[in-house]
Each structure stands twice: as structure tokens, then as C-alpha cells.
Amino acid sequence: MAYDYQAVHALDGTIGAVPGQRANHLAVHRATAIAVVLAAPGHGAEAAGILVADGAFEARFCGPGEWLVLSEVHAPETLVAELSVRLGAFAFVVDQSHGRVALTLSGPDAARILANGIAVDLHPGAFAVGRAATMLCNHLSVNLARTGVDRFDLVVMRSFAEAFVADLKVMARSHDLSVDFATR
Amino acid sequence: MASLISCPHCGVRPKEEFSIRGDATPVRPAPMASDEAWNDYVHVRANPRGRIREHWQHVAGCRRWLVVERDNFTHDVFSVTDAAAGRGGAQ
Numbered sequence: 001m002a003y004d005y006q007a008v009h010a011l012d013g014t015i016g017a018v019p020g021q022r023a024n025h026l027a028v029h030r031a032t033a034i035a036v037v038l039a040a041p042g043h044g045a046e047a048a049g050i051l052v053a054d055g056a057f058e059a060r061f062c063g064p065g066e067w068l069v070l071s072e073v074h075a076p077e078t079l080v081a082e083l084s085v086r087l088g089a090f091a092f093v094v095d096q097s098h099g100r101v102a103l104t105l106s107g108p109d110a111a112r113i114l115a116n117g118i119a120v121d122l123h124p125g126a127f128a129v130g131r132a133a134t135m136l137c138n139h140l141s142v143n144l145a146r147t148g149v150d151r152f153d154l155v156v157m158r159s160f161a162e163a164f165v166a167d168l169k170v171m172a173r174s175h176d177l178s179v180d181f182a183t184r
Numbered sequence: 185m186a187s188l189i190s191c192p193h194c195g196v197r198p199k200e201e202f203s204i205r206g207d208a209t210p211v212r213p214a215p216m217a218s219d220e221a222w223n224d225y226v227h228v229r230a231n232p233r234g235r236i237r238e239h240w241q242h243v244a245g246c247r248r249w250l251v252v253e254r255d256n257f258t259h260d261v262f263s264v265t266d267a268a269a270g271r272g273g274a275q
């Protein structure tokens with residue numbers, strides 16, 4: 001018997017959008033291609049080199065020899081194949097496009113909002129543009145990447161996305177924050 | 185202070201990001217070692233005051249197992265290393 005499966009975003013119906021484009025904005029991406037890349041033992045440098053050399057991949061550090069790779073160029077259906085063919089035996093690749101949710105927090109208070117839940121120093125001198133790491137935000141583990149002075153990408157596990165957005169709204173209570181799905 | 189741990193991979197992090205997994209000094213006996221050796225390894229622990237070596241897992245960060253050398257009386261942290269580094273296993 002054949003089934004039709006339909007992709008439903010983890011936050012469909014539960015995002016609790018705060019409309020408008022306020023000073024600070026949290027955009028939830030609808031279909032982001034995400035994969036986890038784990039370097040084969042002893043091949044961390046080769047895998048890192050291949051990821052950095054290809055502009056279609058955004059590699060975010062998770063741990064030694066391990067990255068979350070996001071792509072706006074490749075579709076969720078093709079990212080794993082694109083990565084596998086380039087990385088070959090240097091790394092293992094697992095699709096996470098439907099396993100994680102990617103969000104972008106931007107605005108002049110972005111770092112202050114995050115500081116209400118994250119204990120890592122987010123001053124641009126300590127956590128520079130281009131850096132990424134996995135860290136605790138309240139009780140949830142998130143991968144945080146600084147893509148600009150006032151702009152952060154956050155990647156959480158799908159089942160935590162609803163609680164995470166609720167947390168961010170509380171963290172931003174004394175700041176002006178709008179929340180919605182990204183339009184792109 | 186032991187409430188801040190410098191992960192060799194992630195940098196300075198609060199202790200809430202870690203799970204303490206116990207004494208890092210016991211060495212696993214050979215599979216056919218005596219029952220006494222296995223009993224010591226699995227069950228018997230000293231409870232010293234002062235400088236100790238413990239396994240801490242960075243569960244909310246890089247998820248690596250680390251060896252934290254700290255003083256459980258003064259809370260001084262002396263070193264934090266990847267548990268696989270001693271065996272040449274860290275990438």
C-alpha cells in the first residue's frame with residue numbers, strides 16, 4: 001500500500017507569530033537543507049578543508065571533527081549527496097533537514113536577548129562574526145552561529161523548536177521582537 | 185571556580201553544560217581478570233578530599249568526554265583535557 005507523506009514544519013500552527021518587522025526579528029526558516037558531517041578518524045583536517053573551500057556549504061562547528069552544514073544553494077533532498085560526493089571517505093554525512101529547525105535572530109538587541117539565556121560571552125571581541133558553537137540556552141542545547149555583529153543563526157532539534165521559540169520570546173520580553181516564518 | 189570549565193574544544197562554559205560521569209583514575213581490567221579486580225573497578229571508589237581527576241561529558245556542547253582535574257575542596261580547576269587525547273584518539 002502506498003502512502004503520501006507530507007512535510008510539516010515543526011512550528012506550523014504553533015509559532016505564535018508576533019507580526020510586523022520590529023527592531024529585532026526572529027525569522028524561522030521553512031525549508032533549510034541541514035546535514036551533520038562527522039570526519040572519519042584522523043581526517044578532520046581534510047574534511048574541514050573541503051567544507052571551507054565550497055561556498056555552497058555553511059559549516060558550523062559542533063565539536064572536534066563535527067559540523068552542522070547548512071546550505072541555501074542545495075535542496076534538502078540533494079544536500080547529503082552533494083556532500084558525500086565531495087567528502088568521499090573523509091567523513092560520514094547524515095541528513096538533518098527535517099530533524100532540526102533553523103532560525104535567524106537579528107537586530108540591535110540580538111546579543112542582549114541571547115544573553116538572557118546563554119552564559120557564553122557574546123561580545124563581538126569574544127565571539128566574533130563567523131564563529132559557531134553548540135551551547136546551552138536555558139535548558140536546551142542549540143548551535144549558535146554569529147553571521148553578523150547583530151545577526152545570529154540558531155539551529156535546534158526539531159522537537160525542541162516550539163519550546164525554544166517560547167523561551168526566546170520570554171528572553172526578549174524587555175526588547176522589541178517580532179517573530180514569523182522567513183519569507184524566502 | 186569549578187562552576188566554569190574551559191572545554192578544550194568549546195571554550196569557557198558554565199558547569200550546567202556538563203554531566204559528571206565519575207572518577208577518571210580507575211583502569212579497566214583485562215576481560216579475564218579476577219573477580220576481585222573487576223569488583224574493584226566497577227564498585228570500589230575512594231572519596232578523597234583535594235585534587236581529583238573526573239570524567240566530565242560536555243553534553244550541551246561538543247558532547248566529548250573530558251578529564252577535569254580539580255580540587256573538590258577549593259574548587260580550583262587545574263586542567264581540562266579530551267579523554268581520548270591520552271590515547272591519541274582525539275581528532
Ligand SMILES: [Zn+2]
Pocket residue numbers: 191192193194195242245246247248
Ligand atoms: Zn565542549
